[in-house]
Amino acid sequence: MSRLLSEQFLQLDLLLARYQAFWRFSPFHFSELPWGQTALAAALQQLGTEQNERLELDESYRRDYFSVFFPELNQISDFERTSFNNTGSIHTELPFWFSRDIKGRKLEQIQAFATQMQQGDLPVLEWCAGKGHLGRWLCFSQERKVTSLEWQDVLCAEGQLLAGQLKLSQHFIQADVLVEETAKHLNTDQQVVALHACGDLHIRLLQQASRVGTTQLDIVPCCYHLIATEQYQALSIQAQQSRLGPLSRDELKLAVQAQVTAGERITRLRQTEVLWRLAYQELYQAVQKVKDYRPLSSVPKHWFSGEFSAFAYWAASEHQWQIPVDTNWQYYLQLGQQRHALVKKMQLVRSLFRPLLEQWLVLDRALFLEQQGYQVQVKQFCDYQLTPRNLMISASKS
Known part of the structure; x- marks a missing residue:
C-alpha cells in the first residue's frame, strides 16, 4: 500500500476532525455566526462587501486571509498536476464535426481526460457515457475500440447514430448500472473510463470492476452526495475508521x-434563489412564530426570474400554511439580504475545508482500490478553472 496516499488521508482526516465545528453545519440554520465572541467572528463581521466578494472568488487569497485562524491548512498540498501526454494519440487535431454536439467546456475536459488517462491499446468501456462524447474522442484520437454504457435509451440511440455516421468503432449498451448486474460488461482485459460519473454510479463501478479485476481504471468522480443512503458508506479501511x-x-x-x-445568468439566478429562500424563511418564522429552519424541495431555476411573492406562495403551499394578504414583501426581502450576507460569511469559512473534504473522498476511493490490489495514482487531470471536479484516479493491475 502506498504510504503517501495513506498518510495524506490521515492528515486530512485529522484536520477535518479538529476543525469540524467550522464546516460541519448548515448556514441556513443559523441567524448569527456560530462561533460566539471569537477573533474569527470579529474578523468576519468587519468584512466589507468588496473584500467579501474577493474572498469568495479567490481561493488562494481566502486561504491566506484566514491562515491566522487555521494555519495548518497551508500545509496541505494539492495533488500534482501532470503535464499533458499525447503519446497515445494518433489524431490530435480537432475535426470540425467533433465540437458540434458538445457544449461549453466539456470538449476541453474530454481532451484533457484523454491525454491524462493511462495509455495503451486495451478495449475501453465508457461508464455512464451519455451520448458517448468521451468514447467517440478516444475512438478517433487513439483508434480505440469503445463500448459505451448508458441507461437512457435516447442517448444511446443518438450516440450510436453519431458513431455510425463517423464510422467509428463505438458500440452502445443500454443498462442501468445501479439495478442490473453490470459485472457482465466488465472483464480483466479492459480499460474503464468515467468522466464525472456521479455518486453511487462511480462507487458501483469501483466495486464491480475491482471484483472482476479489470486491468485499468481512469475515473473522475463527481457529485459525491448523490447516494441512496442517508449516510456515506466509506469504502476504504482508513475511512471506515475515520x-x-x-x-x-x-x-x-x-x-x-x-x-x-x-x-453569468446561472450565477445570478443561484444568488437570487438563496436570497429568496432566506427571505421566505424570515417570513415563515415571523408568521408561524418558530425558530427552526424548514428546508424546501428543489425547483427549476426559471422560478427565480419572476417575483418573490410567487415563490413565497409556492413555498407556503409546500409547508401547508397561509401567507397573510397584507405581507410586506420588501421588508422580508431586506431581512433576507441581511441573512444572505451572514450566510456568505459562514460559507467563506466552510469553503476553506471544501478541497480537504473532496480530497478525503477521492483518497477513500483510491485507498479502496489499493486494498483490492491496484497500483493507484491521484492527480489533477486539468486546470481547476476548466472544472472544479478535476481529480482523476488512475488504477492498474498487472
Missing part, C-alpha cells in the same frame, strides 16, 4: 460547492 464518523448527504454537498464554470 475520526469523523458517518458523513451525511448534506455534509457531502460541501465537497462540490465550488462553481467556476457557470455563466
Whole structure:
C-alpha cells in the first residue's frame, strides 16, 4: 500500500476532525455566526462587501486571509498536476464535426481526460457515457475500440447514430448500472473510463470492476452526495475508521460547492434563489412564530426570474400554511439580504475545508482500490478553472 496516499488521508482526516465545528453545519440554520465572541467572528463581521466578494472568488487569497485562524491548512498540498501526454494519440487535431454536439467546456475536459488517462491499446468501456462524447474522442484520437454504457435509451440511440455516421468503432449498451448486474460488461482485459460519473454510479463501478479485476481504471468522480443512503458508506479501511464518523448527504454537498464554470445568468439566478429562500424563511418564522429552519424541495431555476411573492406562495403551499394578504414583501426581502450576507460569511469559512473534504473522498476511493490490489495514482487531470471536479484516479493491475 502506498504510504503517501495513506498518510495524506490521515492528515486530512485529522484536520477535518479538529476543525469540524467550522464546516460541519448548515448556514441556513443559523441567524448569527456560530462561533460566539471569537477573533474569527470579529474578523468576519468587519468584512466589507468588496473584500467579501474577493474572498469568495479567490481561493488562494481566502486561504491566506484566514491562515491566522487555521494555519495548518497551508500545509496541505494539492495533488500534482501532470503535464499533458499525447503519446497515445494518433489524431490530435480537432475535426470540425467533433465540437458540434458538445457544449461549453466539456470538449476541453474530454481532451484533457484523454491525454491524462493511462495509455495503451486495451478495449475501453465508457461508464455512464451519455451520448458517448468521451468514447467517440478516444475512438478517433487513439483508434480505440469503445463500448459505451448508458441507461437512457435516447442517448444511446443518438450516440450510436453519431458513431455510425463517423464510422467509428463505438458500440452502445443500454443498462442501468445501479439495478442490473453490470459485472457482465466488465472483464480483466479492459480499460474503464468515467468522466464525472456521479455518486453511487462511480462507487458501483469501483466495486464491480475491482471484483472482476479489470486491468485499468481512469475515473473522475463527481457529485459525491448523490447516494441512496442517508449516510456515506466509506469504502476504504482508513475511512471506515475515520475520526469523523458517518458523513451525511448534506455534509457531502460541501465537497462540490465550488462553481467556476457557470455563466453569468446561472450565477445570478443561484444568488437570487438563496436570497429568496432566506427571505421566505424570515417570513415563515415571523408568521408561524418558530425558530427552526424548514428546508424546501428543489425547483427549476426559471422560478427565480419572476417575483418573490410567487415563490413565497409556492413555498407556503409546500409547508401547508397561509401567507397573510397584507405581507410586506420588501421588508422580508431586506431581512433576507441581511441573512444572505451572514450566510456568505459562514460559507467563506466552510469553503476553506471544501478541497480537504473532496480530497478525503477521492483518497477513500483510491485507498479502496489499493486494498483490492491496484497500483493507484491521484492527480489533477486539468486546470481547476476548466472544472472544479478535476481529480482523476488512475488504477492498474498487472
